Amino acid sequence: SDSHFPVPLSPSHVDYSLHYPQLFPSSDQIDSSRKIQFVDIGCGFGGLLISLSTLFPETLMIGMELRDKVTEYVKERISGLRVANPGQYQNVSVVRTNSMKYIPNYFEKGQLSKMFFLFPDPHFKEKNHRRRVISPHLLDEYAYALQVGGIIYTITDVEELGEWMKSCLENHPMFEALLEKELEADPVVNLLSTATEEGQKVARNGGQTFQAVYRRIAPAS
Ligand code: SAM
Secondary structure: OHHHOOOOOOHHHOOHHHHOOOOOOOOOOOOOOOOEEEEEEOOOOOHHHHHHHHHOOOOEEEEEEOOHHHHHHHHHHHHHHHHHOOOOOOOEEEEEOOHHHHHHHHOOOOOEEEEEEEOOOOOOOHHHHHHOOOOHHHHHHHHHHEEEEEEEEEEEOOHHHHHHHHHHHHHOOOEEEOOHHHHHHOOOHHHHHHOOHHHHHHHHOOOOOEEEEEEEOOOOO
């Protein structure tokens, strides 16, 4: 349960020296201008983060994952890559947490530029929809943590969930869909279906995918 993992009191309590030791050698000399900008929610085995790490070497990124063993696997995967590729993969980390509860403990207002929700658990039954990681209520939290212009990327192989995520985003006042030409120009969009372990499984089985990519907009004045 939640009592088994520590939760930072606030975003300023997140220990960057623990996550990015080469970039933040000591916890009391934190360069507060440099903050985590990408978060992969329910990162699973970490495939997306590993790809993003070298694509955006200057950007700090983190995965949030509920399962303890999976989180430990990702930690070891990252340390292995750091050892094998000196100077690389220093910008990527993972934390075991429940993203549905603790996003505000990790990220302050407008801190994030990208949030990823790749192949989240579908929670089919109506009464379980409140467990979905995209919901009208959680989108309020994500809109708070995202900077204006920041992007939410979602993908699933479950058509019903794809429609749900899209309609939640479509109906939220703080998000607008990216245009087709913007999706084509964004190097990250290709990774949605190819970079994660779940995406690769779906592709191997020839499954269809449904994506929704939305931008955080400024409030109407
Ligand atoms: N995104 C990965 C991929 O595409 O391979 C993993 C997809 S897997 C189907 C969904 C993941 O979300 C699981 O690893 C699960 O443990 C994690 N998860 C579910 N609820 C979560 C929560 N509330 N907070 C953090 N992670 C969660």
